[in-house]
Amino acid sequence: MSSSGAVKKVVIAGGGTAGWVAAAALSKRLQGLVDVVLVESEEIGTVGVGESTIPPVTLFHNLLGIDEQEFMRATDATFKLGISFENWGQVGDRYIHPFGTTGKGSFLADFQHYYLHGLTQGIDAPFGDYCVELQAARAHKFAKPQGQGEAPLLSYAYHLDAGRYARFLRQFSEKLGCVRIEGKINTVTQHTNGDIRSLVLDDGQEVSGDLFIDCTGFRALLIEQTLHAGFERWDHWLPCNKAVVVQTQSAATLPPYTRAMAHDAGWQWKIPLQHRVGNGLVYAADFLSDEAARQRLLDGLETPALMEPRVISYQTGRRKQVWLNNCVAMGLSSGFIEPLESTSIYLFMNSVIRLLRLFPFAGVTPALAAEYNQQSVRELEKIRDFIILHYHQTERRDSPFWDYCRTMTVPDSLAQRIELFRDSALAFQTGDEMFRLESWTHVLLGQRLKPQSYHQLVQQIPPQDLSRHLQQIRDTIGRAVERLPSHREFIAHYCASG
Numbered sequence: 001m002s003s004s005g006a007v008k009k010v011v012i013a014g015g016g017t018a019g020w021v022a023a024a025a026l027s028k029r030l031q032g033l034v035d036v037v038l039v040e041s042e043e044i045g046t047v048g049v050g051e052s053t054i055p056p057v058t059l060f061h062n063l064l065g066i067d068e069q070e071f072m073r074a075t076d077a078t079f080k081l082g083i084s085f086e087n088w089g090q091v092g093d094r095y096i097h098p099f100g101t102t103g104k105g106s107f108l109a110d111f112q113h114y115y116l117h118g119l120t121q122g123i124d125a126p127f128g129d130y131c132v133e134l135q136a137a138r139a140h141k142f143a144k145p146q147g148q149g150e151a152p153l154l155s156y157a158y159h160l161d162a163g164r165y166a167r168f169l170r171q172f173s174e175k176l177g178c179v180r181i182e183g184k185i186n187t188v189t190q191h192t193n194g195d196i197r198s199l200v201l202d203d204g205q206e207v208s209g210d211l212f213i214d215c216t217g218f219r220a221l222l223i224e225q226t227l228h229a230g231f232e233r234w235d236h237w238l239p240c241n242k243a244v245v246v247q248t249q250s251a252a253t254l255p256p257y258t259r260a261m262a263h264d265a266g267w268q269w270k271i272p273l274q275h276r277v278g279n280g281l282v283y284a285a286d287f288l289s290d291e292a293a294r295q296r297l298l299d300g301l302e303t304p305a306l307m308e309p310r311v312i313s314y315q316t317g318r319r320k321q322v323w324l325n326n327c328v329a330m331g332l333s334s335g336f337i338e339p340l341e342s343t344s345i346y347l348f349m350n351s352v353i354r355l356l357r358l359f360p361f362a363g364v365t366p367a368l369a370a371e372y373n374q375q376s377v378r379e380l381e382k383i384r385d386f387i388i389l390h391y392h393q394t395e396r397r398d399s400p401f402w403d404y405c406r407t408m409t410v411p412d413s414l415a416q417r418i419e420l421f422r423d424s425a426l427a428f429q430t431g432d433e434m435f436r437l438e439s440w441t442h443v444l445l446g447q448r449l450k451p452q453s454y455h456q457l458v459q460q461i462p463p464q465d466l467s468r469h470l471q472q473i474r475d476t477i478g479r480a481v482e483r484l485p486s487h488r489e490f491i492a493h494y495c496a497s498g
């Protein structure tokens, strides 16, 4: 039990994206029940990256009642329909992992079985032709439905300016009564049972609370430096541990997707915002030096840099307990998988929702903490497997880095999924899993895994019916995408109105 009993005051340590996401959600949903205080240090600053998101961010904003147009104007956001993976299966390959659904299967056989059967019948349209988000992304188009039948309901997320997003959420939270304290945390004091009692700042100010949220980033000041929760390393599966990042001027095109371009020791991102482009080169320090990474990033820029490139080091893995005593870690303090599928912001949005569901109003109990920890690890390990898949499922043989990734031993849970797909084209999404079976299928097929067989039920369909079914899906998507405005036009209009 927490020494303080009932939780009446939550103290958030850290004001990066994680800190302000937590502050916004707690201030909004626990208004009148719990006081929320956030301590941050401008001198220390934030990690300053994390600008690509996945669709649940829209649900999170709905939960908070955030106005989308206001948010987009404040953060210079753009829409995102998926990620373009380039050079992953082989140098020169490209596929888009889109949001939304792909094709139309049946209760007993998912769409990929129809698609694979179609291939044997000479219908060789790519898998992506059956997904409206993917086709819209390819055409750089976007729209939100204005009324029935006008546009398809696209599943989307955002690219956003991380610094502006934290400021936006800060204003949002402060309006709801969240108190922000500027200052550097010098000491963390504890009760005799180990619970955190207070944060003592450099200026001597003491901030006490009943429940503490550690959002201090990689420093993990509370959960690790104070409570020693422990860290499970995943770098043997996810060997990239550095990124060199730079912002550049806007480019001529505004694609509604993130680009993830593999190179011989990692990969590079391009994230298009309204006012600039975010660029980063992710690499494994064992295979590429900082200087070579920096040069490679600069050589690949399409528009002039707006700053000096900056190197960020990280370690992949997870905090062994994210809720320990009266402290819950969110964001980078809780661990980090990899930026590849843009899951970090999603993960702490979901963490704060989980905390709201399990909120310890009457005091922290071991059962609440255990449940929270179990749910967190289940969710995280599935995402981890999905990301490892991108590195492992490759035919690249052009560098020691890819030789390592291709031949490494992967977690059993992932090895089984790959085998299942290879043998029988079966993919699935478990109840508590973020990525859908279509996500798995797009990446597996996109990275050249050819299933040896597929569900034989689809052979019962007469060939002309199958052909018509597949053609109809492609035609419907083609017509819908044709009608969409360009992504740039849509944003200009959307952000100017409302």
Ligand code: FAD
Residues within 6 Å of the ligand: 013, 014, 015, 016, 017, 018, 019, 039, 040, 041, 042, 044, 045, 046, 047, 048, 049, 050, 051, 052, 053, 162, 183, 184, 185, 186, 215, 216, 217, 218, 219, 221, 242, 243, 280, 312, 314, 330, 331, 332, 333, 339, 342, 343, 344, 345, 346
């Ligand atoms: P930080 O931003 O580091 O914030 C830490 C806060 O704690 C700061 O306010 C700091 O001032 C404060 N603090 C620390 N110590 C003290 C102290 N002693 N006293 C007072 N305050 C203190 N995520 C995505 O979802 N999509 C992406 O595309 C993506 N790309 C990424 C690329 C890279 C290379 C990396 C490393 C991460 C990426 N992430 C991405 C993750 C994302 O950046 C983070 O999850 C997100 O920014 C949240 O960070 P944070 O708030 O946990 O930490």
